[in-house]
Every structure is written in structure tokens, then in C-alpha cells.
Amino acid sequence: MVIRGQFGAKGIVPCADGAGEVIAIGDRVTKWKVGDRVLANLSTGHLHGDMTPEIQATALGVEIDGTLTEYKMLPAESLVSIPDHLTFEQAATLPCAAVTAWNALNGPTPVKGGDYVLVQGTGGVSLFGIQLAHAIGATVIATSSTSEKLEVATKLGADFVINYKETPDWELDVLDITGRGAHHIIEVGGPNTLLKSIKAVRHAGWIHNIGFLAGSNSDVNPSEITSSLLRKGVIFRGILMGSVSQFEDMNRLISSHKIVPVVDKVFEFDQVKDAYKYYLESQNHVGKIVIRVAST
Template sequence: MSLPSTQPQWVVTSKEKGFDGLIKEQGPVPKPGDNDVLVRLRGASLNYRDLIIPQGKYPFPINLPVVAASDGAGEVVAVGSKVTKWKKGDKVTTLFNQWHQFGDIDVRAASSGLGGVFDGTLRQYGVFHEDGVVRTPSNLNDVEAATLVCAGVTSWNALYGLKALKPGQWVLTQGTGGVSLFALQFAKAGGAKVIATTSSKEKAEMLKKLGADHVINYREDPNWGETARKLTPNNQGVDHIIEVGGAGTLGQSMVAIKYEGIISIIGFLGGAQPKESILETLSRICTVRGVYVGSRQLMEDMCAAIEANNIHPVVDKTIFTLDQAKEAYEYMWAQKHFGKVGIKIE
């Protein structure tokens, strides 16, 4: 098959102009090096991270201008002369930090994010090192698979990266963002009990359909941390908390956590300056851990579990096209979505 020489792509050109700095242009179709694969991207998805990069609020390295977004999936259409892992036609999904292969993240790996330092996935064709993609789970389509890259791996890392979740343990998730919904699905597949929080009765019903054992409306119950603790055996507290609220929720997470439990901080939607002192970890006897996505090894483990349990990501009912990428940004920023915002690339 002959490949085009140019392609449409969305480029972040500024971290001061907001979404006005996200520009659609014609760019070159890249050529793979000896150890690279060329992927025809068919699906992409957005993360909160993508929304704040053009607003100058992202705390990790970026290198502008850069093709936007980290999350992509498609098929290999060309391979470099030294590539041994892949062949034409293989279905693959991108790795978020291209240099985070195994074990703990380090400074080098943290500086290799797609859509931040390296060109991302809001385009038709992308070149990646052969270790910068993983095999797509066979039960997922390309848009579903794309949602795994950041949110999926982050939640898997939270539950299995430091102290692996065990059957019968308790997990608390906050809200209905991508990471929280993945954590709910992964926790249930792992035999855990799940307490979910939300402020919406409609979303509460959706959480129950996904398997949540208990749902707490945090607007109606400001002391939801104590309520969650009382739901656990002998009021011991929960083993894992997926913390996305930051200053607005960390205090209640501290109340809910079990001795030797883990609070995985994923985001700070409620503010970045916690009111609680980190010294409270001593009285609560818990670990508070920042999670920055995860390694290729973690992603491969997650994909195997997704196949084995036939897990399908929660994707918002509105699927955008590549031409509509900026509309997708605005839709997500307005919080009109439930689950992941998907983009189909024709």
C-alpha cells in the first residue's frame, strides 16, 4: 500500500493561548527508523492532561510545538529494518511515557511523554520505537484501546504498582472520570469491594451498573470518609483510595483509609494545596503516593487482564472525528462527558 506524504494533525503551539493554541495543520507522514514502527492511527482519546497543556498548567516537561494527545491505537503499516517485535497488520496501542519500560519511573522516563515532549496521536500516522507500543487487547476496538494509554495504566498502577490489590480488599473511587471508572472495573475484576463517590443520582446509577457495591453522594454527605469507613468490616477502612480531588477530598480520604492502606493521588480537581499536613500520614499509618501513569510492563499486565476478563472501557456516547478534535477538548472541559472522550480517526 502506498502511503501519503502529508497528513492532517493537531499541534499545540503555545501554553499561553488555551485552546486557541491548538492548531490543525498539514504535516509530514513520518518515516520509521531502523528500530521504529509506523502506525496508522485509528482511535484516540483525551485526558485532563491534554486540556491543561495548552493552558500552561501541566507540571511535567513539554516541548512545543508538539502533536497533541498521548492516547492512540491502530495498526502497524511499516517496520524498520531491525524491528523484531512487530509486523505489518499488528494491532497496537501507544505507551504514554515512551522510555518507561520497567520498574520505577525516573527523570528520563518522565521526560518522554507523548503529546508533551514527543509528537502524539491526533494525526493519521505516527512513528514510535518498537518498545513504545503494546499489543492491543483483542476484545477492544481502536477507540476503546486508545483510552487505556493514560487513564487505564494510571489506575492499574494505583491498584497493582506498589502493593497489589488482593481479592476481598476494599477500594474507594472518586467521581466518574476515566481513572476512577477504570479502577472500579479493575477492582471488581480482582475480587475487591468498591465504594464510589459522586454528586449525581444519575451517575450513581451508572456506577452501580458497573459493579460498585456502595455509592456515596458527597454533596449530601460531606463526611463521606467516615461513612466509607463504616461500610468496611469492623470499621477498619479501605485498602486503596483513588484520589482525584486533591485539596477538596484528601481530608476525607485520610479518614477513610485503613492502617497501611494506600492513597494514590492521581489529580487535584479540587485544588492543589492540601489543607491536611502530610504528617497526618503518621497518625493514619498510611502511604500517600503520587502516580504518573506506568511502565510498559504494567501496561502489558493490564492488557492481559482486560482480555482475560473481557473488560470494556467506559467511553462517552459522543465520539468525535479528527476534524472535531477541538470540539472534543471543549466538550470535555465543559464536563459534559461520562467516561472517556473518544476520537475516531478516519
Template sequence: MSESLPQITREYHLSEIGTYKNLVVEEKAVKPPKPHEVLVKVHAVSLQYRDLVVAGGFYTGNARVPEKLVPCSDMAGEIIALGDGVADWKIGDRVCANLVLDHVHGDTNFAIQQTSMGGQAHGCLTQYRTFPAHSLVRFPDFWSYEEASTLPCAALTAYNALNGPRRIKAGDYVLMLGTGGVAIFGLQFALAAGAIIIITSSSDDKLQIASKLGAQHVINYNKFPDWDDEVLKITNGVGVDHVLEVGGEGTLPRSINAVRMAGYVHIIGFVSKEVNNINIVGRTIRKGILLRGIQIGSVEQFKEMVKLIIANPEKTRPVIDRVFPFGEAMGAFAYLEKQQHVGKVVIKVT
């Protein structure tokens, strides 16, 4: 490695799984890029609900979390060194890494899943990190590093949901649950497609922000606990074409009620604490609904999404609630845990 390149990186890791309060920062040697890798100076990292779940020890499925896990999956940075054989990148390029490093195109599989940063693989809450060259995507030149760091999970998840087997089209009704990162990006991408947006929240203040962003219909689910009935009223009893379902078991029955026959319910998260005993299978069959589990997206989809953003710069600008300095990473996790934010929580690394 050239003498002009950094030798030390400061990075966070979880001393043990159980809580984000186990975050520890330490200095480590910078790894030089291997063939077909690049070394990136990380400028910003954005947080996900998944980061809280992983730190808390509630990561599901067959995920094996490495010891002393470096958390966080979403970053934006600058290429500062190239490994042998890297032809598509140059020093100074501004890039994001796909959350699942080896999901380049097509369907995912178990081997690809093991390259998921901040979960099955070490993440990016560090000043410098090497990445496979095939995992990188250029972000729009008119975005800051903080803005671009919001793309790999929240934005790409929303894009994948709305542009999967049945692409969103003008005039479609789309239901967003909550005002987190996925919901807000979903709102923006759906508006760019000419869709009609319905969004829910427990906060009138958050709903006011969503309205300013362009949501045509808002529902406070504390005031209207049967919010699915309100959705049906808005759609004249037909139901919505797409639901971005982030609540999980607690909200899924109402999402199924709110979607039209043969509509799509995109299952993205499980933030709801509610438990139910409703027969979801029977309802799904009767309405011919497509329940689709979303696992972020591929590098190929990421590049498509960037084209959409460039074509709609004003409608798709990221909504960032708050930016924390690198030294206050634990405070950023605590702020995310309170779920008082609208849009994204970001950590400025450099």
C-alpha cells in the same frame, strides 16, 4: 518510503499554550520510520484531563513543552511500515503506544519522563506517526480501536495503582473519587479482583451508571459533604484499603481520613478546586499511611494489564461516553472540560 505509503498526515498542534481553543490542524509530511521504529496509522485517540492542563499552561514540575505541541497521549492504531531492525512487529498489527515512550520497565527517571507524549514530547493527535518499537503493546483482538485508545493513561494508571507494591486482593475495600476514566477503570479492575467498591460523585445519574457497572456502594458528595465519614460507616470504622485519589489538595484530607491504618492513597490527579489548610503530614504519620504518587506505568505493566483484560473481557470493557470525529477535536476538548462524562471521551481519527 514505499510509494504505497502515505506521504501526508493531517495533525493538530497548539499554536500557543493557554487554551485548547488554540488548536490548529495542518498537513505535514509523513516521517519514514528510522531503525527500530514503526510507522502507525492512528485510528483513535482518547482524551485525558492532563490534555486540558497542558493546553491551559498549567503543566507542573520541570516539564518543557515543545513549540507547536501536538497534543494527546493515548492512541490505538495499525502498523503500516517497519524500520530496519524491527523484529517483534509485523505490518497490520493493532497496537497502542505507551504514554511515556521510553518507560519500558522498572522505575521512571527524568530522562524517561521527557518522552511523555502530549506534554514533554509531541503527542498523537495525527493521522500517522512513528513510534519506537519498544513502546508498543498489542491490545485485545476483541476491542475496537476506539476502545483500545482508552488504555495507555486511564486504564494503566488505575492498574498501576491497584497492582503496585501491595496488590489488590479479594475482599479489599477500594474508594474511587469521581466517575472519570481512571475511576471507572479502577472500578472494573477492582471488581475483577473480587474487591468491594465505593465510588463518589456529585451526580446521582453518574452514580447509577457506576452501580450498574458493579459498584456496591455509592456516595453523592453534594448530599453528603462529609463523604469520608460515610466511607467509614460502610467499612465499620476501619477505612478502605486503597484510595484512587484524583482530586488532589481539595480532597486529600478526606481520603486520608477514609483510608485504613497502613492503607494506600494513590495520588493521581488534582481536579478539585478546593484549597485546605489541614495538617496532612500529621495525619499521615499517625495512621502510617502510604501516599503513593502515580506516573502512569511501564510497557511491562501495560502487557500485564492486557492479560488481566483478556481474562476478564466482560468486566473490563471500556466505558466510552462519546466519540467525536477528527474534524471536531476542539469540540471533544470542550466536552471533556465540562466534566459531564462518565468514562472516556474519544476522537475517531480515521
């Protein structure tokens, strides 16, 4: 959406994710030193607690200049350490997709071991959702459009997989697997999959809304959605990235379980146009696309 000019500020430096090395610090900075490997939270002003309009205005690559640059000055408090086992390329995938997935799984009622978690698709947030939910000890159900993508989901920790093209009524399979429905659903489809998600979630379960990859145009009657949510007492929650505090919590789990992000392809800095073309035109990539600004 940002790339196509459908969301965010105009004329800014793109990209919200980024990993790098500290090359200079301010006089009063004590937490970091030159040479530290760090990541910036996507919203540099979101340290903890709920999102606010003021915090939202600090979103890198959305409201202010992003990370597609050789040097970037950032508030010291917006940074977190890169897990030791990750490369810069792997770590650069974490700020947006991984923190969003973590926020979804760790809301007012966090996912716990034994919970059923349904993850839609195999995009960036969804893949991290599978990895993180699996590490927490949940039983993970993943949907996607091809057997190849579902093989990746299985390798990352999905316990059950459903091809939604072969099984259009996938919500019935979820009910068969879970008995009562999923405790948590990472919903990325939008209005065209939401009614199915409501059928697939248990009473008083959670649907965490990330996006609308199945399209924003829908013939679904909004009253049908609201009445379906009401009848099952479903909690519907919009997810908008996460905070530095959540980022740090997530990185502890990533470090302890040695979770490695899925990187589909790495482009060099002089291949930026190729990277965007690949992202916009390829519908078969699985995992994140990375632009390496400088070699280490």
C-alpha cells in the same frame, strides 16, 4: 492542564492516548508485523521499573509530539497489542487513564480479592479503577456528584456508592461500610479531599494520589496533612502513568474479563475543535472522549 498550557512542553502535537495499525516496521523489528493492532505506552521510554526524569521526557503529548496525527513513528518496544475484543476507539482510551489506575492498584502492596477500594469520582482513571478493582475481586466503594454518574459506577462494578454532594462527610460512610477503613484509595481530589481520604483509609493503608480535581487552592494546613498521615501510618503514593510491562499485565486482565472501556462520545478528525470544546465545557460527560483519525 496540558490543554490549558499549564503543564508540559509548548507547541507540540497534542494527545497522549492512541490506537492504530502497524503500516511499516524497521529492518530489525521482530515482535510486530504490518497489520498488527497496537497501542503505544504514554511514556515511550518507560519499559519497566520506576519513573526517571529521562523516561518522563518521553511522554507523548506532554513532552514530545503526541498522537493526534494520521501517522506516527514509535519505538517498537513502546507498543503493546490491543485486546482482541476491543475496537480501536475503545482501546485508544487505555494508555493514560487505565494504566494509571492499574499502577495505583498494583504498587508495592497490590490490591487483592476482598480488599476495600475507595475510588473518588467518575472520571477516566476512576472508572477504570472501578472496573479493574472489581475484576481483581475487591469490594469497591465509589463517590460522585450525581445519581446518574453513580448508576454508571454501579454497572461497572461498584459495590457501594456515595453521593458526596448529598453526603459531604462521605468519609464516615466509608468507615461504616469497611469497619476499619479502605485498604486502598484512588485519590483524585487533591488537597481539598485529602484529609477526608486519610480519615477513610485504614491504618497502614494506601492512598494513591492521581490529581487535584477538587482544586489546588486549599486552606488546609500542610502540617495537618502530614501529622494525619503519620498518626495512621498511611502510605501516600504519587502515581505517574505506568510502564509497558504494567500495560501488558493490565491487558491480560482486560482480555480475560472482557472489560470494555466507557466511551462517552466519538468525534471525527475534522471535528477536533468541537471535541476539545466538548471536553472543556461539558461537566456531565462520563467516560472518555475519542477522536477518530481515520475510519477502518
